[in-house]
Amino acid sequence: MRPEPFVHPYIPNSVPELRQAMLDEIGIPGPEAIYAEIPEELRLKRPLDLPEPIPGEMELKGHVEAILRKNLTCEEYLSFLGGGCWRHYVPAVVDEIVNRSEYLTAYCGMNYSDLGKYQARFEFNSLMGELLDLDAVSEPIYDWGTAAGLSMRMASRITGRSEVLVPGTICPQRLAEIRTLCQPEPMPGSIRVRLVDWDPESGGLDLTDLKRKLSEETAAVYIENPSYLGFIEEQGGDVAELARKKGALTVVGVDPISLGILEPPARYGADIVCGDLQSLGIHPHCGGGQSGFIAFRDEETYVAECPLAIYSLVETVREGQYAFAEVRAERTSYGLRDRGKDWVGTASGLWTIAAAVYLALMGPQGMREVGQSIVQTSRYARKLLAEIPGVRIPLRSPSFKEFVVNFDATGKSAAQVNRALLEHRIFGGKDLSAEFPRLGGSALYCVTEMHSKEDLERLAAALREVLR
């Protein structure tokens, strides 16, 4: 007998009388009768060694908040961090919708009882389809890196080839994820990942090196636009053309918020397009806002090789009424286990709803305007920083929202600059010196529509002081 019964607000049947009534009905004295199946030596015979609980909601909230308040935020500090997670403006309606109980808590209710969830998914697919100019969009996966790796695995199965070519300017962390997915070479069915050189002046892909490396083995050429280093890859069409001539597919990774002003990759020859939804109405969440999308041609071959869930509009028995159903579910790992296409599982569904609401609010005009704001504000920052003595912008290609800033001529390392900027309550750009030794002591600065002219002037003034 416990001295005081443990009744928890999250456990209605922890009330002793209810518990007892259920045990009576089952016909057992207690849960031990159920756990009797567990061999004695596997039982934990002591209480778990955990801290004293904080059962009161107010006290618990205070406890966790006190720890979280040790974090500094990009609201308190002026941040120029990007590199795959960005701070864009999130419209209030997006937060209102994604925080709705129904979307926040829904799981795998079926076509009828969770109809709205399915419709929101289909709308996400449809809106992304317009943005990307492609007719097929799947449910997303965890992040851009996984989406890129799965796209390459799709390309390998579609072409029956086992090598992918990737630009040397790719985000090294993303490349590491891709390498994990493409497997080490001793494994059967592994895909070789080869880097293609890049032009140190522009950042763009070295087409001569690409031609040299393209072969009958090449399943896909992967490029990014805008690239990890921020520049706009102008040669997308040339890359796709060269790939096509060798029978390879073109996979393009894209930051979707750029597509109000940048040409969608499908129009310059991309067969599969992937990227991260995080820029479309999702807060950074310390990296918890990532969501990797995959879109492709609406062709049977592509659908058949896509590992992720795909949904279709279908008609109901009532004239003119729609519902939604899964497309060829049997091809997935849920249908075929180890013989399915890679795997499918819970990933980042809520963010499709954020992205759908974001795109519905923005419309064509909003997407164009936000793209304009970003490219102009970012260019202005680039210009301001280039005027600082010793600061250099090493890549001359036009950039979208991120750009590389080099400090070599200032005598200070990027890490030193960043440390000094903290004194000014500024998070400087991501230090690239370890990732890209070829760029010397450089940092990747991210400027979005949320930065004001004053913010940029503050950065420039702080840098001048830091570098004096």
Added chain:
Amino acid sequence: MKKAALRRYHAPAYDEPIVTEMGRKGQRGIIPPRADPEIARSVGAAEQLVPRKMYRSRPPALPEIDQYHVLSHYLRLSQMTLGMETGTDISEGTCTMKYSPKMHEQLVRLPQVTEVHPLQPEDTIQGILEIAYRLRGFLNEISGMSEFSFQTGGGAHATYLNACLVRKYHESRGELARRAEMITTQFTHPCNAATPATAGFRVIILPHKNGYPDLEALKAVVSERTAGIHMTNPEDTGIYNPRVREFTDVVHDAGGLCFYDQANANGLLGIARALEAGFDACHFNLHKTFSSPHGCEGPASGAYGCTERLAPFLPVPVITHRQGSYHLDYDRPESIGKIRSFYGNLQCVIRAYAWILSMGAEGLKTAAEISVINNNYLEKLLMRIPGITHPYAEGKRRFEQVRYSMETLKAETGFGSHDIQDRMVDFGIQSYWLSHHPFVVPEPFTPEPCETYSKEDLEYWAAVIEQACREARDNPEIIRGAPHNQAVGRIKDFSAADDPARWAITWRGWQKKKASRQAGRAQQ
């Protein structure tokens, strides 16, 4: 026991258009921040800042809708989603759909979470690192493991991570070329077969014997080719395998590693742990067992734990604690590298931390005990319904869930578990989960009444199933036409979604295919 009265439920039915059909030309939902006029003057128009051939030639055909109507559209869609908090997710077996405390949502919406960039200097994200590090300690204690990683974005991702770690482990010992086989069992989640296959292993699925994984079959397939085993316990059937330690011993004796899929560990918290059963690694779904909400399938977290033996291979960075502060350790030469960008979905980590702390050791054990009591109570109610059985392991009690069968009902009435699924939602509860494929148990369904649900919830759930099964006998028309009280009518033809000429994955795809069908008819 009072008989539960069935609700006169009807789902909201708005006949809501597809968003792409909404709005009028020129309407807009929001005005995004514009570049300062001086900036625009200084750098020129956006068109001049982008290479001409890369400037978008045609704007995207997104709808143009005012803000109020975007809001009301998505609110209506939310109302046409039963979700967990209104739908009684007892139905979602193997997934432990438990209550996600609302206070946790207040925590994860703080700017100290949402407006934190993962690449901020370590000393500016001490709060979130501290919570992750503390949760690591809690989960080590709950599982017996010695290290946890929160990088994976879901349960299947954690099983994939295990396959990658096993690969690296054998590689480090020069045995990878030989150890090419991963073993799993028939009633373990399909991802345990799929993810090792993706990682390059040949997968062997052990058959079951009366609902238990077959130990003799394991002994017959283990060899020097064995890389490891992925298994769960209790399995999807709710049946606990008391010989689990013999399984892990057999695999260890052959030089393989043992992974325990504990996505759903709800029935065992504080009762039994992965370590004592001989496992080298396990994972917990923070979005199931540890209360983080499911979010229409993510963002989620498959917290991955392992013993010292596998820890060197974990993905980078690993969160460490020294000299009073928390660090992101990338200097791990044996690491598999990266499996997800940054550090995973830390919002799930915060919720799990708060949930465990709200429960304490006694609370966790209570949650486990109540979940198995609830399950056995529901079983008692369901097994009274003619036509329902639960195959295998006769006389043995199930733990936190049961895989039932409507095979008898189907034989007697012609209606099986799919038909009942379409009808049960008419009473305001979520449609049940049938089973993973293949359907080894015929006409399956798998409820899991975790500790969140009250005695009355269980009685209501059983009463709905009883009603639908009675209708299958007495009023077949009502089953045949179901659902009746949903937002839409019955789907006319599911096969349309499997036919490349008819499936419509986007609205533009739908329009194109409709137009081509009409053109085809006109030609005829």
